[in-house]
Amino acid sequence: MSKLSTSFILFLLAILFFALTVLNNQLLSPLRLDLTENQVYSLSKGSKEIVANIDEPINLYFFFSDKSSKGMTTLRNYASRVESMLQEYANAAPGKIKLNVIDPVAFSEAEDQANQFGLTAATVGNLGDAIYLGLAATNALDDQEVIAFFDPQQEKFLEYEISKLLHKLSSPQAVKVTVVSDLPLSGGQNPMSGRFDPAWSFLTQLQQLYDVEQIGNSAQSLPEGSEVVMLIHPTEVSEELMFAIDQYALKGGKLLVFVDPNSESDPMAMMAGMGAMGPSSSNLPSLFKAWGVNFDATQTLLDAELGLDIRTSDGGVARHFGFIGIESAQLNRSDVTTASLEVINGASFGVFSKNPSSSVRWETLMSSSNNTALIPVGTYAANREPQALSREFENANQQHVLAVRLTGKAKSAFDEALDTSQQQDFIASTEQLNVILVGDTDMLADRFWVQQANFFGQTMLTPFANNGDFVTNAVENLAGSNALISIRSRGTFARPFTTVDALTVEAERKFREQEQLLQQQLDETEQQLAQLQQQEAEGAALVLSPAQQQAIDDFVAKRVEIRKALREVRHQLDKDIEELGNWLKFINIAVTPFILMLVLMLLSRLFRTRSNGSEGL
Structure with missing residues (x-):
């Protein structure tokens, strides 16, 4: 009787286990509990906002070579992590996001489909098997976006990349970028040399990706529909335009600002009244003050550690303390705009500091080394040779901020609207400021980051620094919604021992x-x-003493x-x-x-x- 009772209990337990498993799969699968330290299996608030704004259905096609990756434990674990994250997106938007998991085995229709989407096949192993680990997505309008390959080294940006892809498909219109500058960015005749200069390469790259419109500093307003505004060397900006920029920023507009205590790439500086090579500085003192930012346009940075080697007038090579190569150690590895960059070159940087009373959130993107000094712009301009600058250098042992992201609270630089007709729409303060400041404009000039060559009538660009990548990353990041910008990087799945x-x-x-x-x-x-041996060379007998x-x-x-x-x-x-x-x-x-x-x-x-x-x- 006891044996029968035990067998019956075990049978009931088996039925209960099966019933609970079915109940969990059918009713409790949408419910998840993420116990990881950085909540790496959960969507952030920004991603949930992007998913909530999806109007038309989006199809996700996750390609992973499951059969071909047998034995690749690390890669398979990461693929499982990606699939789990994609499933979180699908669960957050039932009916709007449909996830399809596909194993593109060799010579199959699935492999052909992966190639048609343009996914990258990584070749691994002695047999050269093609491994796919990528994502393709389409919307109801047949627009297409892909992540060619999920790099495990970029795991902390996994959620950002997926959310960016969804944001692009839910808002497929071309982003309108307004460039405000009097520099000859579009090319033209050089007033000093008389030669025709081509357009600056960074602008050409932006025009290939976005709807770009350029206006001058004397404009009275910003073009309608501007989604990202770039201010490049803002000198003598009209008061009307300054007010328009102020209100644009306070109403949630995205700004990318390049100021400079000494723009060495401004051809008009050579014709300035201060001399053949007089300094050409730019600043936004009223806006910076309102945002809680300090920027001294009369001082320029010397960095003995990051200085670049240049050719001197006598044909030699010397380190120029004012020409700086910002390396990976000085770049923010947690921000998507700079995380994957290796070096950014520039000249005569200005530095930023935060006003102690400011409420704005401050995130440094680029910084100097500790081996630095600040000197007057006039002194810098008068000492063109590297040796002369090195003699002016006195190490202050201080690290400086060269580029910064500002978000959050800020107030207007104006007490009221310039025109009574604008008073009704006047914004006095905001909690959604979104600005990136860079203390140099020379980094945009071709000579600091790219070489151009003519190849059978076609202009070929060969970058030797990541300046152009930074501009593109910054515009792309700012062009996204505030929700997308708030995601940036998150924790990684793997934890160190x-x-x-x-x-x-x-x-x-x-x-x-x-x-x-x-x-x-x-x-x-x-x-x-x-x-x-010396004794032996001198002819002495080589006899070792005890x-x-x-x-x-x-x-x-x-x-x-x-x-x-x-x-x-x-x-x-x-x-x-x-x-x-x-x-x-x-x-x-x-x-x-x-x-x-x-x-x-x-x-x-x-x-x-x-x-x-x-x-x-």
């Missing part, structure tokens, strides 16, 4: 100490051998001992890591289930006690 890393660092510290000891002993012996022979023998023994110690350090490192791994396995395999069993036993006893108590009543 900090304890293992600590063990590795400690072992390597011991290894270096032993290595230094060995090197010291080696140097001493080599010095002794060099003395003996003391010298004993010293060499002692070194050989010591070297064997130290090498043994080095092997022991490495062995101990592996042993510590192995022991840690064994403990983790023990906890996961034995301790956790044991604790769970104890909890279930306690709950069972608790329920039994209550049941007995109820029967007694």
Whole structure:
């Protein structure tokens, strides 16, 4: 009877398990609980806003070579992470986002479809198998966007890239970019050389991607429908245009501003009254003050660490402290505009600082090194040779902000509207300022980042720096909605083994100490051998004294001992890591289930006690 009762209970448990599984899949699948530290499996508020604004259905085609990637554990884990994130988007917009997961096996229609979408096939393994890990998406208007390949190294931007793709498909119209500048960005006759200069390459690239319109600093207003406004070297801006820019920013408009204490790429500066190479500075003092930003257009930056090597007038090469190459260490790796860039070149940068009373959110995009100095623009302009600038350099040991993103609260630079007809629409303050400031305009000039060459009548551009990429990234980022801009980067799925890393660092510290000891002993012996060789070269008999022979023998023994110690350090490192791994396995395999069993036993006893108590009543 007891055996029958046990079998019946096990049968009931199996049925219950099956029923709960079906119930979970059918009714509870939309419900998810993300217990990861950075909520990497959940959509951010910005992504949810983008999904909520989708009007027409969007089809997502996630291509992953499941069969061809057998054994590639890391890649398969990341593909699972991507698919899970895509499923989150589909769950957030039922009926609006349809996810299709496709395995493009070799020589199949699915592989042809992936190629038609333009997805990238990564070639891996000895057999050269093509691995797809990309996304294609279409909307009801047959517009198409793709992510050619999901790079695991860019995992922190996974949500941003997917949300950007959805935003483009839900708003497929070309973005209107307004460029405000008096610089000859579109090319034309150079007033100094008389030659015809081509359009600046960054502007050509923008025109290929967006609807670009250029106006001068004397304009009275901004064009209707401007989605991103670029201010480049704003000098002598009309008051009407300044007011229009102020209100545009306060009403949620996106601004990308390039100012400069000394624009070396302004051809009109050569004709200025201050001399043949007089400085040409730009600033927005009233707007900067209202936004809580300090920018001194009378000072320019010298950076002894990031200075670029240039050819001098005498044909030599010297480091120019004013011509700066901003490297990856000085670029914000958490912001999408600068995360993937390696170097940005510019000249005579101005620096920004935040007013302590400002409420604006401040995010540095580019910075200098600590080996810097600020000098007057006039002094900089009067010392054109690198050697002269180096003599003016006095290290202040201070890092400066060269580009910054401003978001959040700000007030107007005007107390009231310029015209009574505008008073009704006047905005005095905002909480949605969205501005990127850059302290240089020379970085936009071709000579600092790109070379042009004529190839059979076609102009070929060969970039040697990421200046153009930064401009394109910034415009693309600003052209998105505020929700998209708020996403930027998030956490990664993989978490470091900090304890293992600590063990590795400690072992390597011991290894270096032993290595230094060995090197010291080696140097001493080599010095002794060099003395003996010198004696031999002078004709002296090469006879080692007992003391010298004993010293060499002692070194050989010591070297064997130290090498043994080095092997022991490495062995101990592996042993510590192995022991840690064994403990983790023990906890996961034995301790956790044991604790769970104890909890279930306690709950069972608790329920039994209550049941007995109820029967007694």
